[in-house]
Amino acid sequence: xxxxxxxxxxxxxxxxxxxxxxxxxxxxxxxxxxxxxxxxxxxxxxxxxxxxxxxxxxxxxxxxxxxxxxxxxxxxxxxxxxxxxxxxxxxxxxxxxxxxxxxxxxxxxxxxxxxxxxxxxxxxxxxxxxxxxxxxxxxxxxxxxxxxxxxxxxxxxxxxxxxxxxxxxxxxxxxxxxxxxxxxxxxxxxxxxxxxxxxxxxxxxxxxxxxxxxxxxxxxxxxxxxxxxxxxxxxxxxxxxxxxxxxxxxxxxxxxxxxxxxxxxxxxxxxxxxxxxxxxxxxxxxxxxxxxxxxxxxxxxxxxxxxxxxxxxxxxxxxxxxxxxxxxxxxxxxxxxxxxxxxxxxxxxxxxxxxxxxxxxxxxxxxxxxxxxxxxxxxxxxxxxxxxxxxxxxxxxxxxxxxxxxxxxxxxxxxxxxxxxxxxxxxxxxxxxxxxxxxxxxxxxxxxxxxxxxxxxxxxxxxxxxxxxxxxxxxxxxxxxxxxxxxxxxxxxxxxxxxxxxxxxxxxxxxxxxxxxxxxxxxxxxxxxxxxxxxxxxxxxxxxxxxxxxxxxxxxxxxxxxxxxxxxxxxxxxxxxxxxxxxxxxxxxxxxxxxxxxxxxxxxxxx
Amino acid sequence: xxxxxxxxxxxxxxxxxxxxxxxxxxxxxxxxxxxxxxxxxxxxxxxxxxxxxxxxxxxxxxxxxxxxxxxxxxxxxxxxxxxxxxxxxxxxxxxxxxxxxxxxxxxxxxxxxxxxxxxxxxxxxxxxxxxxxxxxxxxxxxxxxxxxxxxxxxxxxxxxxxxxxxxxxxxxxxxxxxxxxxxxxxxxxxxxxxxxxxxxxxxxxxxxxxxxxxxxxxxxxxxxxxxxx
Ligand SMILES: Nc1ncnc2c1ncn2[C@@H]1O[C@H](COP(=O)(O)OP(=O)(O)O)[C@@H](O)[C@H]1O
Ligand SMILES: [Mg+2]
Numbered sequence: 071x072x073x074x075x076x077x078x079x080x081x082x083x084x085x086x087x088x089x090x091x092x093x094x095x096x097x098x099x100x101x102x103x104x105x106x107x108x109x110x111x112x113x114x115x116x117x118x119x120x121x122x123x124x125x126x127x128x129x130x131x132x133x134x135x136x137x138x139x140x141x142x143x144x145x146x147x148x149x150x151x152x153x154x155x156x157x158x159x160x161x162x163x164x165x166x167x168x169x170x171x172x173x174x175x176x177x178x179x180x181x182x183x184x185x186x187x188x189x190x191x192x193x194x195x196x197x198x199x200x201x202x203x204x205x206x207x208x209x210x211x212x213x214x215x216x217x218x219x220x221x222x223x224x225x226x227x228x229x230x231x232x233x234x235x236x237x238x239x240x241x242x243x244x245x246x247x248x249x250x251x252x253x254x255x256x257x258x259x260x261x262x263x264x265x266x267x268x269x270x271x272x273x274x275x276x277x278x279x280x281x282x283x284x285x286x287x288x289x290x291x292x293x294x295x296x297x298x299x300x301x302x303x304x305x306x307x308x309x310x311x312x313x314x315x316x317x318x319x320x321x322x323x324x325x326x327x328x329x330x331x332x333x334x335x336x337x338x339x340x341x342x343x344x345x346x347x348x349x350x351x352x353x354x355x356x357x358x359x360x361x362x363x364x365x366x367x368x369x370x371x372x373x374x375x376x377x378x379x380x381x382x383x384x385x386x387x388x389x390x391x392x393x394x395x396x397x398x399x400x401x402x403x404x405x406x407x408x409x410x411x412x413x414x415x416x417x418x419x420x421x422x423x424x425x426x427x428x429x430x431x432x433x434x435x436x437x438x439x440x441x442x443x444x445x446x447x448x449x450x451x452x453x454x455x456x457x458x459x460x461x462x463x464x465x466x467x468x469x470x471x472x473x474x475x476x477x478x479x480x481x482x483x484x485x486x487x488x489x490x491x492x493x494x495x496x497x498x499x500x501x502x503x504x505x506x507x508x509x510x511x512x513x514x515x516x517x518x519x520x521x522x523x524x525x526x527x528x529x530x531x532x533x534x535x536x537x538x539x540x541x542x543x544x545x546x547x548x549x550x551x552x553x554x555x556x557x558x559x560x561x562x563x564x565x566x567x568x569x570x571x572x573x574x575x576x577x578x579x580x581x582x583x584x585x586x587x588x589x590x591x592x593x594x595x596x597x598x599x600x601x602x603x604x605x606x607x608x609x610x611x612x613x614x615x616x617x618x619x620x621x622x623x624x625x626x627x628x629x630x631x632x633x634x635x636x637x638x639x640x641x642x643x644x645x646x647x648x649x650x651x652x653x654x655x656x657x658x659x660x661x662x663x664x665x666x667x668x669x670x671x672x673x674x675x676x677x
Numbered sequence: 678x679x680x681x682x683x684x685x686x687x688x689x690x691x692x693x694x695x696x697x698x699x700x701x702x703x704x705x706x707x708x709x710x711x712x713x714x715x716x717x718x719x720x721x722x723x724x725x726x727x728x729x730x731x732x733x734x735x736x737x738x739x740x741x742x743x744x745x746x747x748x749x750x751x752x753x754x755x756x757x758x759x760x761x762x763x764x765x766x767x768x769x770x771x772x773x774x775x776x777x778x779x780x781x782x783x784x785x786x787x788x789x790x791x792x793x794x795x796x797x798x799x800x801x802x803x804x805x806x807x808x809x810x811x812x813x814x815x816x817x818x819x820x821x822x823x824x825x826x827x828x829x830x831x832x833x834x835x836x837x838x839x840x841x842x843x844x845x846x847x848x849x850x851x852x853x854x855x856x857x858x859x860x861x862x863x864x865x866x867x868x869x870x871x872x873x874x875x876x877x878x879x880x881x882x883x884x885x886x887x888x889x890x891x892x893x894x895x896x897x898x899x900x901x902x903x904x905x906x
Binding site: 237240241243244247248250251252253254255256257258259 | 746748757763765766772779819
């Protein structure tokens with residue numbers, strides 16, 4: 071009994087942090103419609119600021135508290151600066167570019183933190199006066215957590231007062247609902263948006279700063295927290311601060327008890343809750359259904375439908391055929407990896423570019439293709455070619471199930487549900503030790519001797535990846551692809567002429583899942599092993615970045631993007647540990663100056 | 678006072694207005710009539726900068742406002758009352774009015790409540806819980822809070838019960854007596870006829886008829902050709 075009560079308290083303390091971070095994120099989305107990945111980076115920055123400032127400020131016992139407050143304000147200012155300098159330029163751009171821009175900020179901040187504070191974990195000061203524990207129901211409970219449980223509702227009350235008792239707060243609530251109308255009544259949106267960013271970033275900063283006495287600081291705390299915060303925001307309803315509060319409490323308490331009941335499922339518990347909420351109530355607990363939803367990803371800048379020129383194709387084909395005979399082995403491996411990722415990116419491009427459906431969980435199908443092939447080879451003893459071909463079938467089957475639910479949603483909700491399913495896949499392969507080997511992965515997944523030489527496997531990969539990419543192109547150019555585009559650009563009109571939107575998008579989802587699985591199968595026999603990370607969020611982000619790097623509008627975008635990304639990765643990491651800054655910088659430049667990607671730049675030079 | 682000169686406008690690639698020229702003089706009530714889909718709402722949205730103007734110009738009191746952002750157009754004194762009302766349903770009546778307030782002197786909450794006594798009784802209610810007629814009053818009141826020099830009313834009588842339409846007509850007439858300039862978009866000729874001094878008829882994004890309201894009432898051919906009677 072007492073254990074359950076203490077567990078409840080610790081769940082509540084966690085819920086308060088979730089609320090601080092998620093409320094800011096939700097607020098920013100509600101007003102600006104920007105999905106701000108960098109929110110977690112602000113949280114992390116504030117934690118590191120607090121860590122350094124509390125050592126520097128000569129204030130004795132209050133140094134920590136002063137440092138936390140200063141850090142939150144610094145981060146708030148930074149949020150305002152980012153809004154004015156960067157985000158302001160992309161409010162009218164397709165959602166995809168906004169996502170990419172804030173994602174680029176994540177990369178830049180992550181490297182900046184590693185550069186300034188180093189990669190090793192840091193332990194901050196204890197909170198003076200609250201360092202001990204108090205006995206509660208016969209157990210010791212940290213006084214600091216108790217203070218947090220009191221502080222959280224105070225912040226909520228403060229927010230309520232701002233939203234209901236100040237004109238600015240009322241304008242924010244109005245803008246969350248209809249910002250065009252607010253502008254038509256004479257309110258300058260730019261100032262409102264900047265203000266919202268400052269307040270939202272302040273809340274993230276406060277959350278990060280106050281975590282310092284509880285948690286070791288790590289350079290990955292940004293991504294961990296942003297995923298959790300998104301889950302909370304989506305469950306609560308995007309844009310609803312009170313929904314974020316409710317969802318924080320649900321998730322905080324559920325996690326606290328979940329650990330006791332189902333320790334193995336604890337990491338997926340919140341994703342399962344999110345998936346269930348999204349399926350039953352797609353707009354979240356306290357959110358409102360979107361009336362004016364555009365197609366999932368929004369229109370795509372500068373789409374080019376020109377087919378590849380036959381002469382170009384022939385030249386590229388010849389070069390690819392001759393390549394392994396000319397290159398040293400390392401680069402042959404590299405080329406195979408690029409093929410796998412080009413196919414992976416091309417499969418996502420069908421969803422994202424042609425279909426306008428941005429998936430955050432495409433790695434699930436890549437990973438399932440890899441695991442499917444590996445396990446059928448090792449556990450079922452299938453011959454390699456058969457296992458290789460069965461991998462994508464496994465991926466497609468999973469895509470059929472997950473896609474069935476996902477395509478019922480649009481926009482960011484679609485993205486979040488695909489992410490939830492990917493996390494569930496991750497949890498399964500991670501926890502199901504007996505079959506998947508858990509963290510140790512599946513090892514020694516090699517092709518048979520007749521295929522094992524790099525050059526032979528190169529041709530094998532070239533044939534399958536090449537066929538996959540060409541088939542995906544044909545699909546995109548077929549009447550099916552045209553219908554998919556019509557839905558992307560004019561969902562209402564497409565429905566009016568009798569297109570079955572869900573069936574269409576579901577089919578696209580399965581096709582994309584199949585080819586992602588094929589890419590996974592190519593990859594697993596290249597590496598000889600597969601690990602749970604293949605299904606995780608960062609793996610889902612890679613093809614997204616590749617597609618955007620190459621140019622969403624161009625058919626060749628995924629191929630160029632995959633090659634550029636992998637080469638950048640390999641080349642830059644040789645010279646510096648801080649290659650994410652470079653990638654982040656390139657992405658920011660692309661979004662602001664060349665929204666059509668590398669292929670767009672090439673096009674522009676040609677014409 | 679407000680003048681549109683050959684205004685062209687488009688939603689993305691589909692062009693909707695093809696050179697609309699209209700004018701509203703100080704203190705005048707001008708009606709923009711036309712069938713459903715003729716381009717009335719688009720014309721008003723073009724004025725307030727909510728659709729892209731691809732040609733022509735719009736000026737207020739001699740000042741070119743074609744390319745200004747929406748909030749500046751509003752601050753210069755153009756008050757737009759949209760056809761779908763767009764009440765902030767989560768906000769109370771009082772809060773809805775506050776969003777419209779610009780701190781001018783002519784209209785304030787107390788004056789608005791005097792004008793629309795019903796709203797005073799509903800001050801604490803959520804906007805979303807009001808009836809259609811009450812929402813229509815609120816949307817007009819909210820715009821008045823910004824002390825507009827000219828009011829753009831987009832089909833205010835649409836979807837309201839006859840009694841409510843009549844009350845609304847009286848209120849608009851009272852605004853007219855105060856000297857407020859009004860551009861009234863309507864399909865309902867009877868409603869417009871009681872209020873407007875002059876009229877334009879728009880059809881497929883072009884002005885097809887213009888003149889005094891009295892003349893339109895006599896010109897049965899024009900009414901038959903361009904309006905649903
Ligand atoms: N948001 C929109 N996107 C594309 N076309 C639109 C949009 N709104 C209106 N239209 C089209 O513009 C034309 C004029 O519409 P509108 O100005 O609303 O007419 P009215 O207000 O006179 O009924 C119609 O053909 C309508 O279909
Ligand atoms: Mg209309």
